[in-house]
Amino acid sequence: MRRTSTGVKATKAVLVVLLLAFTLFPTYWMLVSAFDDRAGQGGATLVPREFTFHNFSYVLTDGGFGTFLRNSVVVALATVVISGVVALLASVAVARFRFRFRTQMLMLILVVQMVPLEALVIPLFVQIRDLQLLGTLTGLVIVYVSLALPFGIWMLRGFVAAVPVELEEAAYLDGASWTRMFRSVLLPLVAPGLVATSIFSFITAWNEFIFAMTLLGGEADKYTVAIGLKSFFQQNSNDWGAIMAGSTIITVPVMVFFILVQKRLSAGLVAGAVKG
Amino acid sequence: MAVTYPTPGGGAARGPSRRGIARIRPWLLLAPALIILGVLLLWPLVRMAMFSLQDYGLREIVSGSTNWIGFANFTEILTSRDLWAVVLPNTVGFAVLSVTGTVVFGTLVALLLQSLGPRTRGFVTGAIMAAWAMPAVTGTYVWVWIFDADHGVFNQVLTSLGIIDQPVNWFTDRWSFYAIVLLNVIHHGFPFVAVTVLAGLLGVPREIHEAAEVDGAGAFRRFFQITFPQLRQVFAVVIILSTIWDFKVFAQVYLMPGGAGSNRDVLNLGVWSYVESFGQNRYGFGSAIAVLLTLLLLVITAVYVRTILREEKNL
Numbered sequence: 001m002r003r004t005s006t007g008v009k010a011t012k013a014v015l016v017v018l019l020l021a022f023t024l025f026p027t028y029w030m031l032v033s034a035f036d037d038r039a040g041q042g043g044a045t046l047v048p049r050e051f052t053f054h055n056f057s058y059v060l061t062d063g064g065f066g067t068f069l070r071n072s073v074v075v076a077l078a079t080v081v082i083s084g085v086v087a088l089l090a091s092v093a094v095a096r097f098r099f100r101f102r103t104q105m106l107m108l109i110l111v112v113q114m115v116p117l118e119a120l121v122i123p124l125f126v127q128i129r130d131l132q133l134l135g136t137l138t139g140l141v142i143v144y145v146s147l148a149l150p151f152g153i154w155m156l157r158g159f160v161a162a163v164p165v166e167l168e169e170a171a172y173l174d175g176a177s178w179t180r181m182f183r184s185v186l187l188p189l190v191a192p193g194l195v196a197t198s199i200f201s202f203i204t205a206w207n208e209f210i211f212a213m214t215l216l217g218g219e220a221d222k223y224t225v226a227i228g229l230k231s232f233f234q235q236n237s238n239d240w241g242a243i244m245a246g247s248t249i250i251t252v253p254v255m256v257f258f259i260l261v262q263k264r265l266s267a268g269l270v271a272g273a274v275k276g
Numbered sequence: 277m278a279v280t281y282p283t284p285g286g287g288a289a290r291g292p293s294r295r296g297i298a299r300i301r302p303w304l305l306l307a308p309a310l311i312i313l314g315v316l317l318l319w320p321l322v323r324m325a326m327f328s329l330q331d332y333g334l335r336e337i338v339s340g341s342t343n344w345i346g347f348a349n350f351t352e353i354l355t356s357r358d359l360w361a362v363v364l365p366n367t368v369g370f371a372v373l374s375v376t377g378t379v380v381f382g383t384l385v386a387l388l389l390q391s392l393g394p395r396t397r398g399f400v401t402g403a404i405m406a407a408w409a410m411p412a413v414t415g416t417y418v419w420v421w422i423f424d425a426d427h428g429v430f431n432q433v434l435t436s437l438g439i440i441d442q443p444v445n446w447f448t449d450r451w452s453f454y455a456i457v458l459l460n461v462i463h464h465g466f467p468f469v470a471v472t473v474l475a476g477l478l479g480v481p482r483e484i485h486e487a488a489e490v491d492g493a494g495a496f497r498r499f500f501q502i503t504f505p506q507l508r509q510v511f512a513v514v515i516i517l518s519t520i521w522d523f524k525v526f527a528q529v530y531l532m533p534g535g536a537g538s539n540r541d542v543l544n545l546g547v548w549s550y551v552e553s554f555g556q557n558r559y560g561f562g563s564a565i566a567v568l569l570t571l572l573l574l575v576i577t578a579v580y581v582r583t584i585l586r587e588e589k590n591l
Contacts, residue, residue, distance in 0.1 A: 015388055016400060023407045026418040026463065029429065033421065090309035097302035105306070107581060112317050114577040116524045118546035119566035122327065122553050123320035126337060146316035149309060178301065207411040209527045214554060226413045240421050247414035258409035259402065 030251070033244035055245035059232075065246055067221055068228030075137050075224060076205040079144040080198045086145070087152030088194060092186065094153065095160035096168075106157075113150045117210050125214055135219040143211050148201035155200070159193025160186070199257045206254060225250045321570070328567045332560035349564035358540065358548070366544040367569075370454055371522040377462045378518050379511070382469025387499070389470065390477045401471065408467035412527045419460045420532055423447070447533040450541040460528050465521065469514050476510040477503065509583070516580040523573055526550070545569045 033039040034055055036048035059065045093099075094106055124143055125134075133139030163186060171181040212227045220231070229250070232243045328350070330336065331343045353359055385404070389397050410418075423430045425445040434440045446452040480503060488498050504511070526546045529535045535542055537551035545565060553562030 012388070012391065016392070016396065019385060019388065020400065020403055022463070023403050023467075026415065026422070027406055027410065029422060030414070030418045039427075086308045086312060089305040093302040093305035097305075099302045102302075109313075110581060111574075111577055112313060114520055114573055114580075115317065115321065116546060116566070116569055116573055118524070118526055118549050119324055119570045120317070120320050121550065122559055122563050122566060123323035124316070125554075126323065126327075126559075127316075127320060129337065130340075143316065146312050149312060150317075153309060178298070203411075207413065209413050209531075210550070226411070229413065229417065237426075238424075240424070240427065243417055244421065247417055251410055251414045254411055255406055255409040259405050 027251070027255075030244050030247050033240055034248045036241060039241040039244065055241040056249070059242050059245045059249070063232065063242060063246070064220070064223075065225070065228060065249065068223050068225045069249070071137060071222060072206055072224040072226075075140050075144065076202045078137075078141045079148055079205040080201045082141070083145045083148040083152050083201050084194060084198050087149055087156055087197065088190070090149075090153045091156035091160050092182070095157045109150045109153055113154075117147075121210055121214055124211070128215055134215055135217055135222060137222060139215050140212060140224070143215065144201075144205045144208060147208070148204050151204075152197045152201060155197050156190065156193055159190050163189045199260070203254055203257060206250075324563045324566055324570075327560050327563035330560045332558075332563070334557045337559065343560075345560075349561050350568075352561065353564055353568065358543070362541060363543050363545055363548050366450075366454065366542065367523065367546075370457070370525070370544065371519060374458055374461045374465070374522045374525075375515060375518045377458065378465040378522075379469055379515055381462060382466040382514070383473050385466060385470040386473035386477055389474050401474075404467040404470060407463055410464065412464065413531065415464055416460060416528050416531045419456055420447075423456055447535075448539065453532065453534070453539075453542045456532070457525065457528050461522060461525060465518060469518065472514055473507065473510060476507040480506050512583045513580075516576060516583065519576055520573060520580070523569070523576070545572075 032046070032048055035051055035053070036045070037050035037052040037054055039048075039055075094102060128134055128139040128143070131139065133142070167185055167189070168181055171185045176184065206224075207226060208224075209226045212224045213230075216222050216224075216227065223231075225246070229243060229246045232239050232246060329344060329346060331345045331348070335341075336343050389400060392400065422428055423446045425431065425443050425447070428443075430446075431440070431443040435443065446456060484502055485498060488502055493501070524546060525544065529542065529544055529547050530550070532542075535547065537543070537547065537555050543551070546569060549562045549565035549569065552558045552565065
């Protein structure tokens with residue numbers, strides 16, 4: 001076995017502390033400023049000088065963040081449900097069936113993920129305008145479903161492929177139809193993957209910025225949280241306490257979800273890589 | 277990978293209609309996804325290409341008429357001084373720096389994590405996840421706040437240390453602007469690299485390393501001659517994905533002071549396309565820029581797909 005000297009140990013400890021400081025500083029600074037009543041005037045300090053919830057209450061009431069939060073939740077949940085169902089069906093098709101153009105289909109789904117959003121925003125703006133859905137949450141949901149779909153199919157394909165085929169065969173031997181097998185065998189086993197994918201689509205919809213800004217335009221009562229923050233920036237002085245309080249409200253749910261889902265997410269990617 | 281699954285819907289004895297359904301079932305399952313992807317991703321791409329060949333402005337959007345001008349938009353872009361002196365360096369140069377920074381820093385973090393005990397490693401990995409989870413929008417606002425000219429902590433620290441006399445506005449100069457974007461992008465991007473490389477590192481058998489150590493190989497040599505070749509595929513995927521993400525940096529630039537088009541020195545391809553379209557109503561010109569960005573990414577994606585295919589063959 002190797003012997004670790006105290007010098008090496010101390011260096012490592014210092015490196016870990018530096019790494020943690022760099023990694024966590026922005027989050028910490030966001031929280032400190034959000035809870036400091038004087039963050040806007042004199043700048044924040046390492047420990048809030050006047051601890052307060054005022055920034056939060058201001059943001060949620062006068063700032064209109066309550067409406068933004070409701071809009072974001074509605075949009076994200078609709079995106080999760082629709083893209084989850086559609087992606088699950090498609091992933092069963094590509095993971096369980098052999099058919100012509102299957103490989104081409106998979107490549108198409110992979111390539112489509114690489115298209116830059118800045119490129120899609122112009123034609124989709126025109127398209128949503130033609131549908132007369134500019135300034136509505138419906139228009140936003142339609143776009144987000146299409147953004148969440150390729151990754152969802154790619155992820156779920158791994159989870160579906162990881163379910164042993166023998167289980168399906170056993171169900172058929174017992175006389176189950178395909179639909180029955182799907183409902184009673186495949187669906188329960190893929191459920192954890194579905195949860196992981198759903199959280200991912202939720203985060204996509206929750207964080208998205210370009211489309212929300214472009215498609216919602218001036219309809220301030222339809223804003224999602226990601227663009228609602230912009231209203232706290234004034235011409236000359238910015239109310240940083242309020243901006244950081246709003247940022248905290250946006251960030252905390254995402255962080256919780258992300259840490260919850262992280263293990264499953266990587267498991268799904270690995271499963272997808274190993275099983276054809 | 278030559279596993280053949282039995283045809284689901286299986287019971288061949290159940291009559292011809294059931295077998296017919298079994299044959300079209302994959303297409304039935306795929307239909308909703310294909311319709312959505314076709315209408316909302318592929319068709320828009322085709323339209324973007326069509327717009328890029330037109331002088332497409334507000335009038336055309338409202339009336340739905342066409343206004344073909346051939347390749348005039350592309351000629352204007354390719355002969356514009358903005359492209360060669362500002363936009364392309366800001367896009368490509370930035371992507372090169374940020375990919376290098378993210379991958380090198382992420383790998384160093386992964387090596388550090390590998391050398392820690394399981395409990396510390398778990399704790400630090402959790403903290404890193406927090407940086408990863410921070411949405412781009414709020415993350416950018418926090419960095420803007422840290423470097424804020426009037427009350428930002430960065431200026432305060434520099435002033436109290438006596439390095440600067442007066443608060444400096446870091447957002448007006450192109451170099452310091454992009455230094456902040458770089459910090460933001462690396463901070464947000466290194467966790468993915470660290471976690472992925474760590475997973476690879478933990479898969480390299482310890483015995484090989486110990487044997488090399490016994491033979492007198494230093495830590496540097498062990499990394500480049502043992503670890504790196506074993507993890508070549510992992511690095512390929514990490515580098516290419518980071519490249520694709522860093523070419524598409526938008527919110528991180530757009531939300532910074534001056535980043536939304538008012539400071540033309542800091543434009544990159546994505547922001548340029550956006551402000552020409554939605555700021556100047558030149559949707560055709562903006563589409564042409566978007567076409568160039570897409571082509572650039574397509575080339576990188578082609579490399580990515582080939583790497584993955586090679587990897588699957590090796591398994």
